[in-house]
Structure formats: C-alpha cells, structure tokens
Amino acid sequence: MRSTLIQCFCLFLVVFWAVASLAEEVYVVNDVRARAEAENAEAAREQAVKRAEAIAFERLTQRLVPVQEVASIPEYTERQISDTIISTDIRDEKISSQSYDAVFDIRFNPEKIQAMLARENVDILEDRAPPLLVLPWIKNQEVDALFSMDSVWMEVWRKQSRETIDAPLLVPFGDLTDRRLLKSLQENRENEEAVKALLTKYHASGILWLEAQIEEALMSEGNELDVALHSLGDISFLKDKDWNFIDLAGQGNAILMQEAAATISHYVEDSWQQRKETSNEAETSINLKVPLENLQNWMEIKKRLDKVEIINAYDVLSLAPGQADVLVKYHAKDPYQLLTQLDQVGLRLMEQSPGEWFLYTKKRVNDADGNGTIYPPL
Numbered sequence: 473m474r475s476t477l478i479q480c481f482c483l484f485l486v487v488f489w490a491v492a493s494l495a496e497e498v499y500v501v502n503d504v505r506a507r508a509e510a511e512n513a514e515a516a517r518e519q520a521v522k523r524a525e526a527i528a529f530e531r532l533t534q535r536l537v538p539v540q541e542v543a544s545i546p547e548y549t550e551r552q553i554s555d556t557i558i559s560t561d562i563r564d565e566k567i568s569s570q571s572y573d574a575v576f577d578i579r580f581n582p583e584k585i586q587a588m589l590a591r592e593n594v595d596i597l598e599d600r601a602p603p604l605l606v607l608p609w610i611k612n613q614e615v616d617a618l619f620s621m622d623s624v625w626m627e628v629w630r631k632q633s634r635e636t637i638d639a640p641l642l643v644p645f646g647d648l649t650d651r652r653l654l655k656s657l658q659e660n661r662e663n664e665e666a667v668k669a670l671l672t673k674y675h676a677s678g679i680l681w682l683e684a685q686i687e688e689a690l691m692s693e694g695n696e697l698d699v700a701l702h703s704l705g706d707i708s709f710l711k712d713k714d715w716n717f718i719d720l721a722g723q724g725n726a727i728l729m730q731e732a733a734a735t736i737s738h739y740v741e742d743s744w745q746q747r748k749e750t751s752n753e754a755e756t757s758i759n760l761k762v763p764l765e766n767l768q769n770w771m772e773i774k775k776r777l778d779k780v781e782i783i784n785a786y787d788v789l790s791l792a793p794g795q796a797d798v799l800v801k802y803h804a805k806d807p808y809q810l811l812t813q814l815d816q817v818g819l820r821l822m823e824q825s826p827g828e829w830f831l832y833t834k835k836r837v838n839d840a841d842g843n844g845t846i847y848p849p850l
Contacts, residue, residue, distance in 0.1 A: 503649045507520060507523075507573040509570055510571075525554060544594060556585055562574050603640035604707065608643070608684065609684065628732075628733045642676065644674075661702070677707055680702075694720065696719070700713075713779075715732065717735075755801055757799055759789075763830065763832065819832070820833075
C-alpha cells in the first residue's frame with residue numbers, strides 16, 4: 473500500500489512538472505539571430521544582445537497578445553525588457569574586431585511579463601487555442617514548390633495574419649532553424665519530424681501549406697492564380713481545398729494575391745468557428761448503404777466525404793460488387809445537418825425507410841455560365 477502511494481505521488485510530481493514546463497515554454501523565444509558593428513568587439517556584442525532581446529520581446533508579445541491589441545503595447549526601454557529576462561543562451565558566435573553575430577535563445581519571466589502587460593490593460597491569451605502556421609509556397613516551371621521570405625505571396629500572408637482574429641495565423645520568422653526545416657519539407661511534405669519541430673517551435677496546432685501558381689489568363693487582361701491548401705498536423709476540421717482566382721481587371725499580381733489570402737482566411741475562420749460550434753455536440757454515427765457502379769465510383773465518393781467538415785471519420789463495414797456499407801461518425805444535431813453538407817459536395821443522403829439511409833452520387837454538369845460544376849438534384 474505504501475509503495476503504491478509513493479508511486480502515485482511520484483507520478484503526480486512528474487505530471488505537475490511536465491504541465492509547468494509546458495506553460496513556461498510559452499515564454500521561451502528561440503533562434504533569434506542578431507548582428508551589430510561597433511568600435512570594438514565588446515561594444516558590438518552588447519549592441520547585438522540588446523537587439524536580440526528586443527526582437528525576442530516583440531515575438532513573445534505577438535504570441536501572447538490578441539492581434540487587435542498589439543498596437544496598444546507601448547515601446548519599452550532596453551532596461552525594462554532586460555528586467556523581464558531570466559536567462560539567455562548564445563550559440564553560433566561570429567566575432568571580429570568590430571562586429572558580433574550570434575543566435576540567441578531567450579527565456580522570459582512569466583510573472584513579470586504578465587504584470588507588465590496587465591498595467592497596460594492588455595489581455596494575455598495563454599489559454600487560447602494554438603495558432604495555425606501558414607507556409608506560403610510559390611510553384612513555377614523550374615521547381616515544384618519554392619519558399620521565400622521575400623516573396624510577394626509571403627508578404628501578403630504576413631499582413632493577413634495580423635488581421636485574422638478568430639483563427640490565429642502565424643508566418644515563420646525565417647531564421648536558420650526555419651530554413652532548415654522548410655528545406656526538409658520541400659523535399660518531403662510528409663516529413664513528420666520537420667512538421668513536429670515547426671509545430672513545437674511556434675506552439676501551433678497545425679500547418680496550412682499553401683501552394684500558389686500564377687499563369688497568364690486566357691480570357692482576361694491579367695493573370696490567373698491557382699492555390700491549393702493542404703493541412704498538416706492535427707487539424708482534421710480543415711479540409712484540403714483548391715481555389716482559382718482570375719485578375720479580370722488587370723490590377724496586378726499583388727492585388728490578386730491579397731484577394732486570395734482574404735478568401736482563404738475566411739474559409740479557415742469559418743471552418744474554425746464551425747468546429748467550435750460542433751465541438752460541444754456529442755459525436756454521433758450513422759450507417760449508410762452506398763450503391764456503387766464500380767470501384768472508381770467508390771474512390772470518388774471517398775474524396776467527396778473527405779471534404780465534409782462535420783464528418784470526423786468513416787469506416788467501411790463491407791465492400792462488395794454493387795454496394796458498400798459505411799459507418800459515418802460526425803458532429804451534428806441530426807442526420808439532416810449531415811444531409812445539407814453532403815449535398816454541397818454532390819452526395820445525396822436519403823432515408824428509404826425508417827432508420828435505413830442510402831448515399832447516392834449526384835452527377836456533375838457545367839453551370840449556366842460555364843464557370844465550374846454544379847450537382848443538380850436527382
């Protein structure tokens with residue numbers, strides 16, 4: 473009995489330490505590179521340290537403070553910022569007679585930071601939902617995906633992230649660690665170690681991989697922008713999606729990209745809000761009979777099911793020539809909410825008899841304007 477109590481107490485200490493450590497990690501800003509020049513190496517080092525502390529403090533406040541309140545944070549002095557720092561780790565030093573260059577990992581004091589911001593009546597979002605990290609990639613004929621901190625596509629998303637409130641968005645800092653991890657992802661987007669490292673570094677719940685490709689539009693004065701969204705990490709509520717934007721008025725690529733970023737942000741926020749609304753509803757399930765013409769027909773249905781936001785998972789109970797029996801798990805009050813969302817992706821849910829539900833595929837046809845496809849009623 474005594475041994476069991478000791479084991480439980482030790483387990484409690486381990487869990488308590490882990491939770492406390494996780495909370496403190498929010499106040500650690502890693503991979504801050506700073507460089508300075510002065511009359512001698514010692515003076516250059518002092519300037520670089522102060523510069524790194526200022527950069528780290530800015531990144532920390534962006535992490536903790538709601539986007540709409542960042543502007544209300546005053547400019548603190550170097551002394552005020554230094555007083556909130558617990559420790560600084562320095563690596564990769566490059567020293568010359570008149571310059572100093574290094575990478576800093578800076579740990580802030582949570583109580584002092586909280587007190588500092590509280591005096592300004594600024595809310596701290598320590599307990600908010602983790603943000604989503606946006607990786608804007610540009611595709612061209614030479615490479616499949618190119619990441620650049622200086623691209624117009626990156627700058628558009630840097631500005632967009634400041635305007636997105638309901639679903640917090642972040643873009644990478646672009647430091648050495650980011651570049652190394654992004655290079656790994658460029659070679660293999662499913663690199664689990666690189667994905668995990670980025671999520672940990674930015675305290676993010678998932679990654680929005682956005683591939684953009686600009687081509688000359690055939691029926692317009694401007695260009696055409698294709699954007700593909702792929703989600704990485706545990707954000708199953710956000711379905712992969714493709715968009716096509718056309719610059720009909722010839723306003724330029726920057727304006728076209730801004731419109732694309734706004735549209736995609738709205739999609740992310742709508743998905744986020746829907747997730748919040750459905751998260752309080754108990755998960756339910758429904759057995760569906762799916763008539764099939766062939767295996768290709770089932771593969772098409774699977775693609776459409778993957779686009780339904782309130783579906784958490786589905787299991788194939790049986791698959792035979794002519795029909796599949798599928799168990800669908802979803803968040804909604806009743807099957808008729810599921811019916812509405814299935815209808816939007818070209819699937820028709822019908823109750824043939826009480827409690828017996830069938831799922832049919834609706835045919836694709838061009839819409840009246842020739843702008844895409846619609847799913848007409850059966």
